[in-house]
Amino acid sequence: MMGNGDSKNPEAVEKTTARIDELIKKNKVVIFAKGYCPYCHMARDAFKEIGYNDSLWIELQEEENPSLMQSILGKMTGASSVPRVFIDGKCIGGGDDTVALRKNGQLAQMVLLPSSFGFEHFESFAAIGAFRRVFLLSRVRPIAQTGGIWTLARFYRGTNGRSDIWGLDSVSSFLGNLKSFRVSPRMSSVMSNKEAVQKTQEKINTWLGENRIVVFAAPGCPYCLKAKNALESVGCTDYKLVNVPSEKDAPVILTLLARMTRKKPTVPKVFVNGKFIGGGNALARLRDSGQLADMVKE
Numbered sequence: 001m002m003g004n005g006d007s008k009n010p011e012a013v014e015k016t017t018a019r020i021d022e023l024i025k026k027n028k029v030v031i032f033a034k035g036y037c038p039y040c041h042m043a044r045d046a047f048k049e050i051g052y053n054d055s056l057w058i059e060l061q062e063e064e065n066p067s068l069m070q071s072i073l074g075k076m077t078g079a080s081s082v083p084r085v086f087i088d089g090k091c092i093g094g095g096d097d098t099v100a101l102r103k104n105g106q107l108a109q110m111v112l113l114p115s116s117f118g119f120e121h122f123e124s125f126a127a128i129g130a131f132r133r134v135f136l137l138s139r140v141r142p143i144a145q146t147g148g149i150w151t152l153a154r155f156y157r158g159t160n161g162r163s164d165i166w167g168l169d170s171v172s173s174f175l176g177n178l179k180s181f182r183v184s185p186r187m188s189s190v191m192s193n194k195e196a197v198q199k200t201q202e203k204i205n206t207w208l209g210e211n212r213i214v215v216f217a218a219p220g221c222p223y224c225l226k227a228k229n230a231l232e233s234v235g236c237t238d239y240k241l242v243n244v245p246s247e248k249d250a251p252v253i254l255t256l257l258a259r260m261t262r263k264k265p266t267v268p269k270v271f272v273n274g275k276f277i278g279g280g281n282a283l284a285r286l287r288d289s290g291q292l293a294d295m296v297k298e
Contacts, residue, residue: 039095
């Protein structure tokens, strides 16, 4: 690992700058972070709260030259603290800035709303009382799509209601005056290549077939850490760890795992003998009940 002195090394500076440029150009959302920093987790949670789970977490301490990368980010953005959050190649600030954008609705617009969009039609609409409404939208089709599928959208609102919106459809602005919503994008655009999807499915099947225990996870994810800690606490250390964000077909992997498990396209997802047993909270419960130790035994 290199030190601060490398800021005077032109080759190191050029290499690290190129690394940053590549990351922010190839990824919609990039968070340069440190795992122990609460503001970094605050920034990522802000994206999760609007239903965007595809932000790329770059753990600075795992980079070849963390101090130099942080220094270059400081010069690029005007602040050397972490996190440094980028959307479409532009820095939006740190943790507090990202949360502020979430609260005023701008964050959702920045990452979820394409430049132009349209709705094919409303399937049905029902209004129940003054404070509880149910909206059902189907066949929601984008005019210009930046990723994901626009399909069935549901919105439940009320004192005991919940929001569960599927699609990249800016439902909040379209329906108007809705204070909170959660978007869970489905990845139809990346699923359109059947041959590529089949290859990814075969890769998943190989992982599950060749390894008794497989953990699909992402760096910096607290629930992934919770799942791994649960396994290791019962003596299981030889599990196969799949770092999903590092896979080129990560969106397809998440979508296929969601279909296989009938869960949302999130991590962690843990399999034992080819069977899905849950995520971080589920594994913690299985450990506490004593079931996990039995499940992972040879």
